[in-house]
Amino acid sequence: MNMLLYIVTILSAAVAAMAAPTYQSVSGAPIKTVVQLQQTGTQFENLITRTDGTILATRIDVPEIWWIDPADPIHIRVITIEGDVVSVLGITETSPNVYAFNAGNVTSQGAVDGSFQVWGLDLTHEEPQTYPIAKIDRASFLNGIATLDPKTVIVTDTNLGLLWKVDISTGHYEIFLQDPSMAIPEGSNIPAGINGVHIHNGYLYFTNTAQMSLSRLPIAKNGTITGSIQRIAEGFMCDDFDVQPDGTVYLPTTSQNTVIRVSLDGRVQQLAGTADSLAVGGGTAAQFGRGPHRKKTLFVTTSGDRFSPISGTLMEPGKLVAIDLSSVIS
Ligand SMILES: *[C@@H]1O[C@H](CO)[C@@H](O)[C@H](O)[C@H]1NC(C)=O
Numbered sequence: 421m422n423m424l425l426y427i428v429t430i431l432s433a434a435v436a437a438m439a440a441p442t443y444q445s446v447s448g449a450p451i452k453t454v455v456q457l458q459q460t461g462t463q464f465e466n467l468i469t470r471t472d473g474t475i476l477a478t479r480i481d482v483p484e485i486w487w488i489d490p491a492d493p494i495h496i497r498v499i500t501i502e503g504d505v506v507s508v509l510g511i512t513e514t515s516p517n518v519y520a521f522n523a524g525n526v527t528s529q530g531a532v533d534g535s536f537q538v539w540g541l542d543l544t545h546e547e548p549q550t551y552p553i554a555k556i557d558r559a560s561f562l563n564g565i566a567t568l569d570p571k572t573v574i575v576t577d578t579n580l581g582l583l584w585k586v587d588i589s590t591g592h593y594e595i596f597l598q599d600p601s602m603a604i605p606e607g608s609n610i611p612a613g614i615n616g617v618h619i620h621n622g623y624l625y626f627t628n629t630a631q632m633s634l635s636r637l638p639i640a641k642n643g644t645i646t647g648s649i650q651r652i653a654e655g656f657m658c659d660d661f662d663v664q665p666d667g668t669v670y671l672p673t674t675s676q677n678t679v680i681r682v683s684l685d686g687r688v689q690q691l692a693g694t695a696d697s698l699a700v701g702g703g704t705a706a707q708f709g710r711g712p713h714r715k716k717t718l719f720v721t722t723s724g725d726r727f728s729p730i731s732g733t734l735m736e737p738g739k740l741v742a743i744d745l746s747s748v749i750s
Pocket residue numbers: 504505506524525532533534535
């Protein structure tokens with residue numbers, strides 16, 4: 421496997437950090453804009469929070485990863501992927517300060533077959549380094565990504581309705597699991613099946629956008645599936661999400677413009693946003709902060725509702741928001 425290292429371009433991006441609105445959410449939890457892009461049609465697609473408190477947020481409309489410090493949102497470092505791709509999607513930490521992410525072409529026509537690759541990002545050196553890990557020619561839409569072990573990631577294919585397993589040290593890949601719960605149902609008008617994926621405490625959690633569902637399956641540390649797929653809850657729009665230590669899932673509902681909490685017993689509670697508000701309009705992914713004082717702050721990336729404007733017209737540039745859930749979480 422060619423592990424050529426690309427030195428990436430770092431820019432200091434001057435972005436709209438001007439007086440951003442603070443919305444009150446349904447629960448009373450304040451929603452604060454950390455960073456907002458400048459034009460409609462832009463989108464933050466996914467994110468990962470780091471132990472130093474900073475955040476890596478991916479862009480689906482340009483091949484960039486934005487490295488944002490919520491405590492200093494003016495000084496953003498933009499990591500450009502030099503890989504002849506348009507989009508960056510899911511991102512996961514595979515070992516401390518080393519990440520794997522999906523990149524490919526997602527255009528207004530949809531995802532382009534054969535354009536997808538799994539990449540690495542190494543932040544252990546002075547300068548960030550990105551490098552291709554595996555080009556998956558048969559992939560149709562690599563989207564979510566989760567770390568199984570420091571050598572292995574599990575990747576969702578949103579069009580094919582399956583999970584790929586990728587050895588990030590060799591680039592070897594194979595289909596890990598394909599199941600009807602991951603597929604786009606026949607006749608569905610939502611062109612996306614399995615979407616987000618996270619592995620946590622012996623379970624692999626996943627959403628299916630077209631099936632409007634959250635499911636999980638038991639998985640051993642060595643990757644063996646040890647039981648059947650359990651549908652936890654359904655009936656909401658979904659993309660990527662966060663899983664807490666007790667298995668509770670926090671999830672933005674994309675075009676429904678809210679953030680919900682789903683308990684393992686299937687209970688669904690609305691925590692933030694409303695259908696007619698852009699506060700978390702078109703939420704694409706959520707992650708709790710990992711820095712000091714940020715464990716009860718849920719960071720959410722958005723598309724600004726560009727695919728489903730409120731009342732047919734209301735949308736905004738993509739943004740990263742911080743939702744303070746300290747009044748909601750004990
Ligand atoms: C992906 O998009 C880039 C930039 O537009 C283009 O050069 C490349 O050929 C595309 N790849 C595929 C497989 O379509």
